[in-house]
Amino acid sequence: MTQTEKVTDTxxxxxxxxxxxxxxxxxxxxxxxxxxxxxxxxxxxxCLHRGCIPSKAMLHAAELxxxxxxxxxxxxxxxxLESVDWPALVATRDDIVDRNHRGVVGHLTHAAxxxxxxxxELTGPRSARISGYGEVTARRGIxxxxxxxxxxxxGLVADGRRVVTSDDALFAPGLPESVLVLGGGAIGVEYASxxxxxxxxxxxxxxxxxxxxxxxxxxxxxxxxxxxxxxxDVRAGARLxxxxxxxxxxRATVRTPRGETVTVEAERLLVAVGRAPxxxxxxxxxxxxxxxxxxxVAPADWDRLETVVPGVHVVGDLLPPPSLGLAxxxxxxxxxxxxxxxxLRTAPVDYAAVPRVxxxxxxxxxxxxxxxQARDAGHDVVVNTMPLSAxxxxxxxxxxxMVKVVAERSGRVLGVHLVGPNVSEMIAESQLxxxxxxxxxxxxxxxxxxxxxxxxxxxxxLTLAGRGLHQQA
Ligand code: FAD
Numbered sequence: 001m002t003q004t005e006k007v008t009d010t011x012x013x014x015x016x017x018x019x020x021x022x023x024x025x026x027x028x029x030x031x032x033x034x035x036x037x038x039x040x041x042x043x044x045x046x047c048l049h050r051g052c053i054p055s056k057a058m059l060h061a062a063e064l065x066x067x068x069x070x071x072x073x074x075x076x077x078x079x080x081l082e083s084v085d086w087p088a089l090v091a092t093r094d095d096i097v098d099r100n101h102r103g104v105v106g107h108l109t110h111a112a113x114x115x116x117x118x119x120x121e122l123t124g125p126r127s128a129r130i131s132g133y134g135e136v137t138a139r140r141g142i143x144x145x146x147x148x149x150x151x152x153x154x155g156l157v158a159d160g161r162r163v164v165t166s167d168d169a170l171f172a173p174g175l176p177e178s179v180l181v182l183g184g185g186a187i188g189v190e191y192a193s194x195x196x197x198x199x200x201x202x203x204x205x206x207x208x209x210x211x212x213x214x215x216x217x218x219x220x221x222x223x224x225x226x227x228x229x230x231x232x233d234v235r236a237g238a239r240l241x242x243x244x245x246x247x248x249x250x251r252a253t254v255r256t257p258r259g260e261t262v263t264v265e266a267e268r269l270l271v272a273v274g275r276a277p278x279x280x281x282x283x284x285x286x287x288x289x290x291x292x293x294x295x296x297v298a299p300a301d302w303d304r305l306e307t308v309v310p311g312v313h314v315v316g317d318l319l320p321p322p323s324l325g326l327a328x329x330x331x332x333x334x335x336x337x338x339x340x341x342x343x344l345r346t347a348p349v350d351y352a353a354v355p356r357v358x359x360x361x362x363x364x365x366x367x368x369x370x371x372x373q374a375r376d377a378g379h380d381v382v383v384n385t386m387p388l389s390a391x392x393x394x395x396x397x398x399x400x401x402m403v404k405v406v407a408e409r410s411g412r413v414l415g416v417h418l419v420g421p422n423v424s425e426m427i428a429e430s431q432l433x434x435x436x437x438x439x440x441x442x443x444x445x446x447x448x449x450x451x452x453x454x455x456x457x458x459x460x461x462l463t464l465a466g467r468g469l470h471q472q473a
Contacts, residue, residue, distance in 0.1 A: 006134040010036040012341055013128060013138035014145055015120040015282070018045020019327040020316025021145030022104055023334030029111040031342035033140060037108065038130050040119040044097075044104050045147055046317070047327040050167050053100055055190055057093040059359050062197030066361055074398060084198060086174045122283035125309045140341045141311035144297055145334075146282060148275035148317035148325065153182070153240070156271060162245045163269045166191060176200055176267035180252055182240055184211035186358040188272035189223070192232055193360035195270075202232045203264050205254055209237040212358060215417065216370035218385060218404050222419040226362035226400060243269060275325060277318045287312055296320035303348040304340045305333055313337040322351040329354050353435040357424045362401055365427035368415030368434040371406050380409040386460040386471055388420045392451040397421045403460045405440070412437045416457070426454050440464035 012028045014021045017039030025037040042049055065084065071077035108115050118130040127137045150165035152158060160168040166187050177200055181192040184206025192204040210220035211234065224234050237257035244251045249267040256262060277295040284290060288309045292298050298320050300308040307314060315337055316330035323329055332349045339346040358364040374381045388394030388401035401420020407413045416430035433443055444465035448458030463471045
C-alpha cells in the first residue's frame with residue numbers, strides 16, 4: 001500500500017458488478033449492511049453490456065425482419081425488406097443498454113452502495129486492495145462475483161475481424177454475408193439465428209451429436225428442424241480440424257460424423273464454445289482459495305454459497321455446475337448470499353427449477369429434468385409430447401414446435417420442455433409447476449385461455465391426467 005492510499009472498513013465487499021455482484025450488493029444494502037462494490041469496467045457486467053440485453057435487442061429486430069418474410073409469403077401482405085440500417089439498429093440497442101445501465105447505477109446509489117471503479121485483488125480472507133483506491137477490510141464477508149469471458153479453442157485467436165467471439169460480434173461494424181458459428185449451445189444458436197434472419201449464409205457446427213446438448217433430446221430435434229427449415233446448415237457431431245484466416249474471411253476444415261472432410265468458407269468465424277471463469281489478478285491464494293480444474297471457485301457449502309474460507313462467498317458465472325451460467329440464476333445467488341451475510345436463513349437455490357431459454361427462432365424454453373435425466377435418476381417416468389400445431393394458435397403461428405412434459409408415473413411433474421415461437425414467455429407457469437412439485441392433475445384443473453399457445457401446455461397436462469380434449473392418451 002502506498003502512503004496516500006486509505007483503508008476503508010465495510011460490512012460486505014462485493015468484487016464484480018455484474019448481475020451476481022450488483023444483486024448481492026443491492027439486497028445486502030437493503031438489509032442494512034454497509035456495502036462496497038468494486039467494478040473494473042461497468043456495473044451490469046456481461047449480461048447488460050455484452051450478453052443478454054444487447055443480444056436480445058438484436059434478436060427482437062431479427063424477429064421483425066422474419067415477420068416481413070412471413071407477411072409476404074404466408075399472408076399475402078405485399079411487404080419487402082428494403083434494407084437494414086445497421087447503425088440505426090445498433091443505436092436503438094445501445095440506447096436500451098444505456099437506459100438499463102443508468103437504472104442499475106440509480107438503484108445502487110439509492111441503496112447507498114458505495115461503488116468503486118477499480119480492480120480488486122484479495123490480500124487476505126477479509127481484505128482486498130483496489131487499484132487507485134486503497135485497502136478495504138470487510139467485517140461480514142467478501143463476495144466474489146468476477147464472472148466469465150468467452151472461451152477460445154486452442155490454436156484459435158480471436159482477431160475481432162475474421163475470428164470473433166460473442167463480444168466482438170456485438171461491436172462489429174455490421175453483419176457479415178456469411179458466418180461459420182462454432183458451438184451449438186444457447187449463445188451459438190442465438191447468433192446463428194440472428195445472422196440468418198439478417199440474410200447471412202450460416203453454418204452452425206457443434207461437436208456434440210446434437211444442438212443444445214444439455215437439453216432434452218426432443219428439444220434438440222425440434223430446434224434443429226426449425227433452424228434447418230430457415231436455411232441454416234446445421235452440422236452436429238462435427239469437428240473443426242483446421243482454420244485458415246484469409247484476407248476476406250476464413251476457410252475451415254470440418255470433419256462430419258460420417259468421417260467425411262468438408263470445407264466451409266465464410267466471411268467470419270464466430271466462436272461460441274463456452275465461457276471461462278475470470279480470476280486473473282484476483283489474488284485467490286492470498287485468501288486461502290484456489291480454482292477447480294475448470295477455473296471456477298467452488299463453494300464448500302452450496303446452501304450458503306460459501307467457500308472453504310468462512311465469510312468468502314461466490315455468485316454467478318464464477319461458480320461451477322450445478323450453477324447454470326445464467327443471469328437469473330446469479331440474481332437468486334446474490335439474494336441468497338446477501339441474506340446469509342445479514343444473518344437470515346434463506347432456502348438454497350433450487351437449480352433444477354431454474355428455467356433455461358434459447359432466444360433463437362424457434363425458441364426453446366425448459367425447466368426441470370429431461371426425459372433421459374429423469375430415467376437416469378431412477379424415476380418411473382411418463383412422457384407426453386404435444387405439437388404446438390395441435391392448438392389453433394400454433395396453426396396461426398405456423399412455425400411448428402412442441403410441448404413435452406416429463407412426470408413421475410403417479411406423481412409430480414419433473415420437467416417441461418418447449419420449442420416454438422415466444423416460448424420464453426410461456427415457461428413461467430411450468431417453472432411454478434416444477435418448483436411447487438405439482439402433479440399433472442393439479443395443473444389440468446386450471447383453465448388456459450383460448451386461443452393461446454399456452455393452451456398446448458394445458459392440453460399436455462390434461463392428457464396426462466386422463467382428461468385429454470384435443471389429444472387422446
Ligand atoms: P459478469 O456479468 O461477467 O460480471 C462480472 C464483473 O466483474 C465484470 O463486470 C468484470 O468487469 C468484473 N470484474 C472481474 N474481475 C474483477 C476484479 N478483479 N475487480 C473488479 N471487477 C472485476 N444469461 C441469461 O440468463 N439470459 C440470457 O439471455 C443470456 N444471454 C447471454 C448472451 C451472451 C452473448 C452471453 C455472453 C451471456 C448471456 N447470458 C445470459 C449469461 C449471463 O450474461 C451471465 O450468466 C451473467 O452475466 C453472469 O453474471 P456475473 O455477475 O457472474 O458475471
